[in-house]
Amino acid sequence: MKTSATLKKLVQEKYSKIAHQENPSCCGSKDENQEVYHMMSDDYTKIEGYQATADLGLGCGLPTQFAQIQKGDTVIDLGSGAGNDCFIARHETGESGKVIGIDFTEAMIHKARINAEKLGLNNVEFRQGDIEDMPVSDNLADVIVSNCVLNLVPDKEKVIREIYRCLKPGGHFSISDIVLAGELPEALKTDAEMYAGCVSGAIQKNDYISNIKEAGFIDLVIQKEKPILLPDSMLNRYMDAEQKALFKSGETGIFSITVFARKPGIKPLKSLSNAIGNPSNQFTPGAASGCC
Known part of the structure; x- marks a missing residue:
């Protein structure tokens, strides 16, 4: 098993290479099969503030679209990359x-x-800096956003506690990330990382949600959820017909979720109905919409 330090070194090496690539693909994958990449990434191009030169195609959602950022807010972006989400937040x-x-x-x-x-x-x-130990003071941010980053961090619970520390009372976050539902073959998770990146470090969705609640956050909402549909050419190597059916039904699989939650406090907040976003754009398999 790789240590936390080893995993962090791998992330630094991987993303240093991506930063120097002219046309990087999702999480550094350059496999000829781009189906997974297109399933993970969302279209930023019509969002105000978008900067094509800062978009490295490394995300799995659009957290800034749901983040309720207001004029004058202080916003922190975790895993800011080349700055795309920061410029949209700005x-x-x-x-x-x-x-x-x-x-x-x-x-x-x-x-x-x-x-x-x-x-x-x-x-x-x-x-x-390391988002397990953020280089910012307590109670600083009105809003924290992050796009497909926590899955890369060894100690996710510590990051969530850091988010809590850095938010002002009443502040909130909107985070897009990769999570799992059900048990996937270990070999598949390894192969999926080569194709799509950001998968092998993902944890079960229920555990992800529990970590947020246990840190003390309230008003938790899954703002958006979509399945990452791996191609049959990959699934056939590791799954029988029954496993494939479960994966494609959404009962077992890999998902991109965008999660909103608030730190208790008196800061005024827009209605949660606005936080949820457009219901027509949501994918809510199973008990996703009622889990929180």
Whole structure:
């Protein structure tokens, strides 16, 4: 079993290479089979604040679309990469707000800072650091966002506690991530990482939700959920017909979820109906919509 330090080193090496690629694909995968990549990524291009040069195609959702960012807010983006979600957040928070991007990889921080300088954004800052021990003070952020990052972190519970520490009372987060439902063959999870990335570190959805609740967050809502439908060419290597049927039905599988939750406090908040987003865009297999 790889140690936490080894896993972090692998992440740094992997994302340093991605930062220097001209056309990276999802989580660094360059396999000829792009079906998984297209299932994981969402289309950012029509969202205000989007910057194509900062979009490395590494996400699995659109957390900023659901994050209820208001003018003047302080926003933190965990695993900020080349800065795309930060620049979208900056569009929402305006000149009176502040956006801080945190990333573990020096090459990503360098790339993001160049992008911010080209855009002339003086209230967007990028800090290199470990999101298990964030380089920010207590009760700083109104909103925290993250896109397909917690699955890469060995100690997810610690990150969630750090999110709680860094949010102001009444502050909230909107995080997109990869989770699992049911038990998948270990070999499949390994192979899925080669195709899509970000899968082998994912945990069960129920455990993910429990970690958030146990940290003290309230008003938890799954804002969006979609299945990652792996191609038959991959499934056939590891699953019999019954396992494939379960996987395709949504009872067992890999999912991208966007989760909203709030730190207790008195900060005014928009209605939760707005936080949930457009119900027509949600995928809620099984008990997803009622789990919280």
